[in-house]
Amino acid sequence: MAKFKKSALKENDGISAPETTSIAAISKIKEKRRQKKSTSDLVKAILNGNITALSQAITLVESKNSEHLEQANAIIKACLPHANKSVRIGITGVPGVGKSTFIESFGSYLTNIGKKVAVLAVDPSSSITKGSILGDKTRMEDLVKDKNAFIRPSPSGTSLGGVARKTRESIILCEAAGFDTIIIETVGVGQSETAVHSMVDFFLLLKLAGAGDELQGIKRGIIEMADAIAINKADGKNLKQAKLAKVEFNRALHLYPVKTSNWQPKVMTCSAIENEGIEAIYSMILEYKKLTIDNNYFYSKRNQQNKFWLIQTIEEQLKNDFFTNSKIKIELEQQLELIENNKTTPFVAAEYLLGLKT
């Protein structure tokens, strides 16, 4: 060492600029991130009603990473025995009908009477840029701050099947976390209403009283799916029209055959903004629940829904496997051309394509 002491004057190497954050702190954060929460920790926290854990588990469900999905499946499996103890309510209606305001009013009413409310959405069109209606949480000011409410926007996904699956799995997690009322909102794009109908106990259609024919513009099949129609914005000068609409919808509902639930669909009026008619709607849902639990329809419907999703998922996957096969894709185009030129029939072409697969 001494041989370097050429002079009493010492010149140190330049030191780097002082760190803006402590390296130790950063590595601690990194370590924490690396350290995945264990499945059993998450399950334990969810069952204790921990909202952060619930959110994290839903994030795993929504992930595209296969490791995450594996963990998600394990969490769901552990949560399953604690799920199913809720009433699942589907809510649909065209944009402008006041779905967010209704959910804000309905959800706040429920938490006030001691319920725990989870609000999920099925909106296959949603993405980060587009955003789902639930993304616009400013319309649900009170509910967002409510500690007994949990609001989660629609998972973004390319296919309705994917979004539906994620939402169904989120329902299980919410139920395991103690949420006793699950609200599933849908904007009614494409087949999303059918998907939501297949995952809820009670399906509520929100409508507005409009001028002219009340039945106009109702998407085919929605009326059959509805367990109740609530005519919203029944206040002020709309009140008279809303009452007229109620009569007309009631007449329309009576045209349909009695449901297997033995439930006669009802038409109600409400004003979400004035919190009017909200309690009556919840009473009706409880009435539905009592009737269908008494006649064994409630759980048999849930079983049917499970079976439906099982079959549906398999069928989707079979089709997907076939039609995304690169060889099939090319040959399919060729067969379509042959059909167009009257060189083969759809059935012979189908047989040919099916023969290629194996």
Added chain:
Amino acid sequence: MAKFKKSALKENDGISAPETTSIAAISKIKEKRRQKKSTSDLVKAILNGNITALSQAITLVESKNSEHLEQANAIIKACLPHANKSVRIGITGVPGVGKSTFIESFGSYLTNIGKKVAVLAVDPSSSITKGSILGDKTRMEDLVKDKNAFIRPSPSGTSLGGVARKTRESIILCEAAGFDTIIIETVGVGQSETAVHSMVDFFLLLKLAGAGDELQGIKRGIIEMADAIAINKADGKNLKQAKLAKVEFNRALHLYPVKTSNWQPKVMTCSAIENEGIEAIYSMILEYKKLTIDNNYFYSKRNQQNKFWLIQTIEEQLKNDFFTNSKIKIELEQQLELIENNKTTPFVAAEYLLGLKT
């Protein structure tokens, strides 16, 4: 030879009882049966408008024998370039609306103006014992005897898919045999109306004027599918009611968005039994044909239909292959039980079952 001549008295062996039919004749018939008509002979005869050959070819199409089906495919392939030159009309309506009488009147009108009319049926419920409506040919006395009409009852089959396929292939054969107007009747059981709608150019819904709400009892979706509604039995004291019903249906039709064909569905009244309004209905169909040929919808729709049947056939077969697999059948039951006991989710079960297949 001489050594056997023991006596002048000869005793012949007993002869068997005289044949009731000549053995030669029987073997000739058997030989004829064995001798299949060659594919090229049948095709030639069909293209010459030979009804017997057409019937034989349709019998091959309907056969369950794989050799017959192979021959049927070859015949259809040869007929394809000569097909497609017709107007295909689907006719539906509830029992009692007078479909047979309508087809008798409509078909007779058409042959009178020089058309060649083939009447086929799609009735998945039909079997030898049950019989389809077209089986009851006594209701079509004139048309049955008409040499320019060809009537063929619904093929019996277990699945709608099977019946639909056979009917579609029969359409090709009828067209190749020179029939320029194809009528497909359906009784509207299950999804058969959708199937017929997917194989015709024009879809006609027959209705009766009834008391009360005219829209009651119309199966969901039928109105959307209809290119026209004909209110039958508009005669005598029914006439006034029929005219009222026409107004109501017209109003209902206007609630639906404009069709991609740009055709505004029409409501007509007719009396098949009095041959009233029949000509007007045919004129309307010609008007439809002209409009849709001019705007390129006519053949693009046929192409869409072909594509639909190709995809449909493949999907049906994929599902069938999977769910009839004996291993899958057993495991599916087990998975359903696990789901019912909250031990797994439909999605995890689906993945498990799909993993078993390969």
